Amino acid sequence: MITVMKFGGTSVGSPEALKRVANIIVEHESQKKVVVASAMSGITNFLVSTSEMTNAKEKKAAIDTFNDKHINTAKKLFTGKILDEFMKEYDERFDKFKSIILDGNKKDPYYKDNVSSQGERFSTLILSYVLKSMGVDSVAMTSEDCGICAEGKPLNGCAVLDKTETLMAVKLKPLVDAGTVPVITGFYGMMDDDKPLTFGRGGSDYSAAVIANGLNADMLEIWTDVDGFMSADPRMIPEAVRIDEMSYDEAAELAYFGAKVLHPRTIEPVRMKHIPLKVKNSFKPEDPGTLIHHLGRHTNELLKSVAVKTDLCIITISSAEITYRPKMVARIIEKMSENDVIIYSMSTSLSTVAFLIHNNDVKQTMMKLNTIDAADIEKIEVKNDVALICAVGDNLLTTCGVSGDIFSAVKEARANVEMISEGASDVSLNFVVPMSKVTDVIKILHKKFVSDKQ
Numbered sequence: 001m002i003t004v005m006k007f008g009g010t011s012v013g014s015p016e017a018l019k020r021v022a023n024i025i026v027e028h029e030s031q032k033k034v035v036v037a038s039a040m041s042g043i044t045n046f047l048v049s050t051s052e053m054t055n056a057k058e059k060k061a062a063i064d065t066f067n068d069k070h071i072n073t074a075k076k077l078f079t080g081k082i083l084d085e086f087m088k089e090y091d092e093r094f095d096k097f098k099s100i101i102l103d104g105n106k107k108d109p110y111y112k113d114n115v116s117s118q119g120e121r122f123s124t125l126i127l128s129y130v131l132k133s134m135g136v137d138s139v140a141m142t143s144e145d146c147g148i149c150a151e152g153k154p155l156n157g158c159a160v161l162d163k164t165e166t167l168m169a170v171k172l173k174p175l176v177d178a179g180t181v182p183v184i185t186g187f188y189g190m191m192d193d194d195k196p197l198t199f200g201r202g203g204s205d206y207s208a209a210v211i212a213n214g215l216n217a218d219m220l221e222i223w224t225d226v227d228g229f230m231s232a233d234p235r236m237i238p239e240a241v242r243i244d245e246m247s248y249d250e251a252a253e254l255a256y257f258g259a260k261v262l263h264p265r266t267i268e269p270v271r272m273k274h275i276p277l278k279v280k281n282s283f284k285p286e287d288p289g290t291l292i293h294h295l296g297r298h299t300n301e302l303l304k305s306v307a308v309k310t311d312l313c314i315i316t317i318s319s320a321e322i323t324y325r326p327k328m329v330a331r332i333i334e335k336m337s338e339n340d341v342i343i344y345s346m347s348t349s350l351s352t353v354a355f356l357i358h359n360n361d362v363k364q365t366m367m368k369l370n371t372i373d374a375a376d377i378e379k380i381e382v383k384n385d386v387a388l389i390c391a392v393g394d395n396l397l398t399t400c401g402v403s404g405d406i407f408s409a410v411k412e413a414r415a416n417v418e419m420i421s422e423g424a425s426d427v428s429l430n431f432v433v434p435m436s437k438v439t440d441v442i443k444i445l446h447k448k449f450v451s452d453k454q
Ligand code: ADP
Pocket: 007, 008, 009, 010, 011, 038, 202, 223, 224, 225, 226, 228, 229, 230, 231, 232, 233, 234, 235, 258, 259, 260, 261, 262, 305, 306
């Protein structure tokens, strides 16, 4: 049995946390274990700001801060021969890091990927040496060492799954079969030209799913700082409760629409190989966490969980009888796709078509739309600062009157529903409200449909 265990930034964020995580790995009953880790908490943000520095003195200070953080952590965790061995590998990685910060080519579109992915190289090295100091046969491996291939735009890559699986069969699988515990960098893969490409913020969950896919693992465990997949973001709703079991579809929709506990693309690589996924709390390893798998039976919860995607915007294009002119709609979508803009929702009426996109994509989208012949478009309106609420539940779409109940809760929050998508997915009801009302709506929905039902 192969288990891939991924630990997030907070779980590897201090010497105490690293020790706790090493104990979880050692005590885990799986025969073969593969570990994936994020950078220590705060490090990726620090690297993102470092990548924007131009002043050499500032860069040197950043290099020193980065070095102190990792060396001090390591020295609190192991000493003697293990520390000496660690320093050899550390120096090699650190020399490369220094030259990227001091001499890297800032004009390279993938420069930020290179800088921001550096933190994982050091957290994994430390964790591997903690395991060694506990007598475990462990090796620290980078994404390039084990063959994770990536493609896509800067800061937004995705894995090339078939190529990764082929490479892993040679570079990683034999080690795992021999009982070694590899500790692998999350967050990025390598492009064809041997440059690192990150999978977007929070991408180590996705890395772990890609590794589980490549190894045909039996289980993927995402170890984080909360009790599992919860009924809402516990930072927004402190009374949120842990969900015992979810289907791949439910988890995928919620992750895509903002449940930060899983990177939006985590589910697909494991779903396609039928690999179950557990979300567990590294601060409470004895707790059961949440199991995500092919869940056949219903659990009878009307509302299981809500997620929110913030900072969105509605673009409404008016054109006479546009729905009778499908080619016109196709042209609009084609224009938007030239910028790879993600459309989170779409609705049409006789003379309008409306798209929900991220605030950051508005400027480029407007430029593209303005290239369409003015005679074809009457007006384009932009409604800024809206958010999409994704509500997932077993009976949400099949029980008569539930959407009515949901919208009456929205009314209680005095929020206007700007857009609705019901029926597009089998498991979720999505609707758009102004950003200023999001917290109120979620609080009321959660109280009525989750807390009051406990
Ligand atoms: P890690 O560093 O372990 O990857 P993240 O910070 O990326 O952890 O994700 C965990 C956080 O996700 C939690 O601390 C929580 O605030 C947030 N979160 C948002 N929605 C949910 C949800 N539905 N269930 C659990 N956590 C959630």
